[in-house]
Amino acid sequence: xxxxxxxxxxxxxxxxxxxxxxxxxxxxxxxxxxxxxxxxxxxxxxxxxxxxxxxxxxxxxxxxxxxxxxxxxxxxxxxxxxxxxxxxxxxxxxxxxxxxxxxxxxxxxxx
Amino acid sequence: xxxxxxxxxxxxxxxxxxxxxxxxxxxxxxxxxxxxxxxxxxxxxxxxxxxxxxxxxxxxxxxxxxxxxxxxxxxxxxxxxxxxxxxxxxxxxxxxxxxxxxxxxxxxxxxxx
Numbered sequence: 001x002x003x004x005x006x007x008x009x010x011x012x013x014x015x016x017x018x019x020x021x022x023x024x025x026x027x028x029x030x031x032x033x034x035x036x037x038x039x040x041x042x043x044x045x046x047x048x049x050x051x052x053x054x055x056x057x058x059x060x061x062x063x064x065x066x067x068x069x070x071x072x073x074x075x076x077x078x079x080x081x082x083x084x085x086x087x088x089x090x091x092x093x094x095x096x097x098x099x100x101x102x103x104x105x106x107x108x109x110x111x
Numbered sequence: 112x113x114x115x116x117x118x119x120x121x122x123x124x125x126x127x128x129x130x131x132x133x134x135x136x137x138x139x140x141x142x143x144x145x146x147x148x149x150x151x152x153x154x155x156x157x158x159x160x161x162x163x164x165x166x167x168x169x170x171x172x173x174x175x176x177x178x179x180x181x182x183x184x185x186x187x188x189x190x191x192x193x194x195x196x197x198x199x200x201x202x203x204x205x206x207x208x209x210x211x212x213x214x215x216x217x218x219x220x221x222x223x224x
Contacts, residue, residue, distance in 0.1 A: 032211075043115075043201050043215030044154065087153065098144065098167060099213060101153035 020073040022088030037084040115216035134185040134202030143185040146201040
């Protein structure tokens with residue numbers, strides 16, 4: 001499986017934008033980029049996914065580099081509730097594949 | 112209902128005990144998963160069920176025995192566990208194994224004495 005590299009930790013202030021980077025230089029053409037997050041004492045939850053184009057949903061935006069070797073998860077206005085571990089995961093969109101979690105980035109949000 | 116429920120929330124067992132973890136979803140999903148998560152580590156995939164059949168076993172020791180009795184239920188039977196098996200056990204489901212979004216339960220915190 002192609003690997004992802006994320007910073008161990010990042011800090012943000014409440015109501016400021018947060019840009020969480022992910023490097024995936026060995027990504028293959030069929031790999032989708034998924035982001036999940038895990039709040040304290042909870043199971044992971046899906047945030048967003050994309051293939052080539054930038055994507056937006058109610059939770060976040062995903063910016064994908066033109067060469068697809070890196071991506072950035074953007075939280076437009078961080079809240080205290082966004083403090084979590086954020087996982088960037090590559091996954092082929094085909095039957096029989098599963099999520100392989102990397103170490104993730106621990107995001108701290110201060111008021 | 113977009114919820115995956117897991118019971119019990121906490122479980123303490125001895126190394127000679129037999130216990131089971133239960134996971135349930137009513138979203139009509141046909142793929143279900145077990146993950147193991149040690150403290151401060153990412154979740155690790157253990158098993159994948161697709162249409163009630165085991166499709167992936169990530170070389171998990173036989174003291175962990177999964178079972179999928181129907182499309183809504185997933186069990187993990189535990190026997191002769193070791194203290195190093197203490198962890199958070201997470202269940203997840205998705206529409207199919209190619210499904211984009213996996214829904215996770217809150218997990219069962221297992222302690223093996």
